[in-house]
Amino acid sequence: MKQVTEMNIIVLIKQVPDPREYVRIREDGTLDREKTRGLINDCDKSALEAALRLKERYGCRVTAISMGPPKAEDALREALAMGIDDAVLISDRRARGSDTLATSYVLYKAIEKLGKFDLIICGAESSDGGTAQVGPELAEFLGIPQATFVEDFEVEGNHILLRRRMDGGHEKLRLAMPALITVLKEINKPRTTTFSGILRAMNMPISIWSLEDIGAEVDKVGLSGSPTKIMKIEKVNLRRRKILIEGDNVEEKVNNLLRILREEGVLSEVV
Amino acid sequence: MKDYSGVWVYAEHDGNAISRSTLEIMGKGRELASRLGVELSVVLFGYGVSDLVETLIEYGADNVYVSDDERLKYYKTLNYAKLLTELIRRHRPEIVLFAASYKGRDLAPRVAASLRTGLTANCIDLDIGDFEDREKGERFEKILYQIVPAYGGNVVATIITPYHRPQIATVRPGNFQVPEKFPGKGKVFQINFGSEDWDDDVEVLEVERDEEDSKLEKARVIVGVGVGARGSEGVKILKRLAEALGGTLGATRPVVDAGLLPHECMIGETGKVVRPELYLACGISGAAHHMIGVRGAKVIIAINKDPKSPICEAADYIVIGDIFEVVPKLLEKLGKHGDAL
Numbered sequence: 001m002k003q004v005t006e007m008n009i010i011v012l013i014k015q016v017p018d019p020r021e022y023v024r025i026r027e028d029g030t031l032d033r034e035k036t037r038g039l040i041n042d043c044d045k046s047a048l049e050a051a052l053r054l055k056e057r058y059g060c061r062v063t064a065i066s067m068g069p070p071k072a073e074d075a076l077r078e079a080l081a082m083g084i085d086d087a088v089l090i091s092d093r094r095a096r097g098s099d100t101l102a103t104s105y106v107l108y109k110a111i112e113k114l115g116k117f118d119l120i121i122c123g124a125e126s127s128d129g130g131t132a133q134v135g136p137e138l139a140e141f142l143g144i145p146q147a148t149f150v151e152d153f154e155v156e157g158n159h160i161l162l163r164r165r166m167d168g169g170h171e172k173l174r175l176a177m178p179a180l181i182t183v184l185k186e187i188n189k190p191r192t193t194t195f196s197g198i199l200r201a202m203n204m205p206i207s208i209w210s211l212e213d214i215g216a217e218v219d220k221v222g223l224s225g226s227p228t229k230i231m232k233i234e235k236v237n238l239r240r241r242k243i244l245i246e247g248d249n250v251e252e253k254v255n256n257l258l259r260i261l262r263e264e265g266v267l268s269e270v271v
Numbered sequence: 272m273k274d275y276s277g278v279w280v281y282a283e284h285d286g287n288a289i290s291r292s293t294l295e296i297m298g299k300g301r302e303l304a305s306r307l308g309v310e311l312s313v314v315l316f317g318y319g320v321s322d323l324v325e326t327l328i329e330y331g332a333d334n335v336y337v338s339d340d341e342r343l344k345y346y347k348t349l350n351y352a353k354l355l356t357e358l359i360r361r362h363r364p365e366i367v368l369f370a371a372s373y374k375g376r377d378l379a380p381r382v383a384a385s386l387r388t389g390l391t392a393n394c395i396d397l398d399i400g401d402f403e404d405r406e407k408g409e410r411f412e413k414i415l416y417q418i419v420p421a422y423g424g425n426v427v428a429t430i431i432t433p434y435h436r437p438q439i440a441t442v443r444p445g446n447f448q449v450p451e452k453f454p455g456k457g458k459v460f461q462i463n464f465g466s467e468d469w470d471d472d473v474e475v476l477e478v479e480r481d482e483e484d485s486k487l488e489k490a491r492v493i494v495g496v497g498v499g500a501r502g503s504e505g506v507k508i509l510k511r512l513a514e515a516l517g518g519t520l521g522a523t524r525p526v527v528d529a530g531l532l533p534h535e536c537m538i539g540e541t542g543k544v545v546r547p548e549l550y551l552a553c554g555i556s557g558a559a560h561h562m563i564g565v566r567g568a569k570v571i572i573a574i575n576k577d578p579k580s581p582i583c584e585a586a587d588y589i590v591i592g593d594i595f596e597v598v599p600k601l602l603e604k605l606g607k608h609g610d611a612l
């Protein structure tokens with residue numbers, strides 16, 4: 001049985017636009033991320049925290065990987081400041097516009113290049129694309145077991161014991177490592193970075209890899225290599241009749257409201 | 272690509288009944304299949320599930336591929352994915368639909384990646400249409416339009432998978448009505464698989480059922496609780512209102528984040544999609560994130576004290592007023608003249 005101390009953990013982090021900021025949508029339907037402030041996706045921060053807790057307990061090695069534009073380096077710098085050991089950024093203009101299959105393919109090639117790992121921790125879903133597909137698709141590329149929407153887990157020898165959210169309840173599973181899990185943000189409360197952590201991270205290297213570096217085939221990535229395409233984007237029309245219910249006082253308004261409920265027949269079976 | 276044909280739905284169930292979301296998707300799947308002039312097939316995996324085949328046929332399945340096996344008693348990603356992928360490789364459907372449930376979102380990406388095809392997440396609508404790729408000079412007829420909310424619900428994107436088959440999508444529960452029964456041809460195929468395919472890297476230790484099936488999806492009346500309810504006092508009177516109207520409570524995200532109501536009550540882009548007869552939005556500003564979840568409501572009535580609030584554009588009827596005055600008055604009248612309706 002492998003000692004937990006030899007464990008290599010990979011955490012996948014995505015830089016997402018600050019949800020409070022306005023993001024421009026490009027002609028081709030992708031987001032213009034260049035001008036917005038980027039944050040580490042919520043549940044990816046929890047994924048980092050979970051890995052760091054294992055590291056503190058058992059001394060494992062934690063590597064964070066991100067694919068994104070050059071400024072995604074900020075996200076990795078923050079992860080280093082939180083306390084991870086190594087950071088890898090896959091940044092290549094040709095990867096822009098990758099869908100989930102292309103993204104997970106690139107991450108797969110990068111992980112293959114890194115070599116050995118025991119556990120991969122992803123966020124359950126991103127706050128922008130929000131498909132929750134990258135984790136399971138990556139696990140399929142790697143041919144390893146997965147558990148998604150994990151709320152709690154621990155390492156036990158060569159296995160992960162975990163509790164995951166399921167339709168209508170929860171499930172407890174035992175997974176043989178190497179494995180991939182995707183965690184919900186509720187799994188923990190991520191630490192904030194300390195001043196000394198930030199200082200330390202400033203001097204740590206971040207590997208920046210291109211598609212060639214990881215041996216990824218160019219025709220499988222980017223807008224053209226992605227099987228899904230955005231055909232068009234339209235405004236949704238949420239407008240309705242907007243009829244004001246009149247009345248000089250609350251009493252009158254409520255009477256009119258009751259009359260309308262009756263007329264609309266929406267409450268015919270009630271009372 | 273020409274040799275891919277048919278619409279498939281992956282059936283979810285709890286061992287006793289086919290899940291509501293599966294029936295919803297079958298309704299849509301039936302419609303897509305008739306527009307394409309192809310058959311609707313449903314895949315059913317589990318143990319002791321043979322009784323459920325009947326339901327699938329009643330709701331329109333032309334073919335049911337069923338694997339009833341003790342080893343399928345618990346949902347296990349690897350085995351389910353392997354089995355389903357193999358079935359898809361063999362029969363080549365052009366479209367495969369899953370519910371965007373926890374299970375569906377666990378299984379579908381595994382299958383799509385294995386088949387190296389696209390997967391569109393959380394669709395709120397599906398349609399059939401054409402596409403011309405001007406760059407490559409290619410034309411596609413009758414492909415699947417997969418419609419998803421994007422960037423906060425203000426816009427919807429139509430996503431297509433023109434060059435790969437099958438076209439796979441997960442569909443948000445609550446978007447389509449459960450269809451009228453409409454029996455399909457109902458051919459049943461038993462699927463067997465060899466033990467060499469079996470994977471035991473995952474063990475299910477325990478299954479906890481801690482939520483009763485949510486009331487929201489079935490509710491005829493939903494009273495929506497917004498930040499305007501100002502805490503538990505407001506929630507209490509809105510709960511009484513919901514009871515008086517024979518309905519149940521829904522909520523906006525900040526209300527759920529504040530712990531005033533459980534997560535299952537959240538409606539919107541990141542919550543549930545509902546289609547009640549009446550949605551009564553109380554103290555809700557009407558953000559697109561939230562309103563995308565009640566698009567299917569027959570009537571939306573808003574009670575809000577601010578006439579400039581965006582909900583006033585997105586409601587059928589608006590009562591301008593303070594919920595702490597309007598709702599108690601409403602309760603009083605509903606109580607006193609219960610037969611007033």
Ligand SMILES: Cc1cc2nc3c(=O)[nH]c(=O)nc-3n(C[C@H](O)[C@H](O)[C@H](O)COP(=O)(O)OP(=O)(O)OC[C@H]3O[C@@H](n4cnc5c(N)ncnc54)[C@H](O)[C@@H]3O)c2cc1C
Pocket residue numbers: 012013014015031041043044065066067068098099100101103107121122123124125126128129130131132133134135228389390391392419420421422428430
């Ligand atoms: C509105 C919108 C809708 C979209 N719909 C689809 C769709 O239906 N199908 C489709 O295939 N693509 C879709 N995309 C594209 C998709 O968002 C991108 O492929 C994106 O790069 C990854 O998917 P995600 O953001 O959904 O991540 P998710 O799958 O939700 O992310 C889960 C986890 O995977 C990891 N991860 C994800 N991306 C990265 C990364 N770049 N680097 C490191 N780790 C990462 C993180 O741990 C993250 O928490 C959509 C994009 C947008 C903006």
Ligand SMILES: Cc1cc2nc3c(=O)[nH]c(=O)nc-3n(C[C@H](O)[C@H](O)[C@H](O)COP(=O)(O)OP(=O)(O)OC[C@H]3O[C@@H](n4cnc5c(N)ncnc54)[C@H](O)[C@@H]3O)c2cc1C
Pocket residue numbers: 019020127423496497498499500522523524525526537538539540541542553554555556557558560561574575576577580592593594595
């Ligand atoms: C990525 C993302 C995803 C999101 N997903 C969702 C989602 O799925 N669902 C969701 O709901 N939200 C979601 N949100 C949040 C959403 O953008 C809005 O912030 C939220 O819906 C607002 O909730 P609210 O209407 O209750 O509160 P507010 O916007 O604060 O509105 C309160 C309203 O109450 C009125 N009011 C106050 N007091 C009273 C009173 N006494 N009587 C009558 N009226 C009163 C005010 O006039 C105001 O209109 C999401 C946000 C992001 C960034």
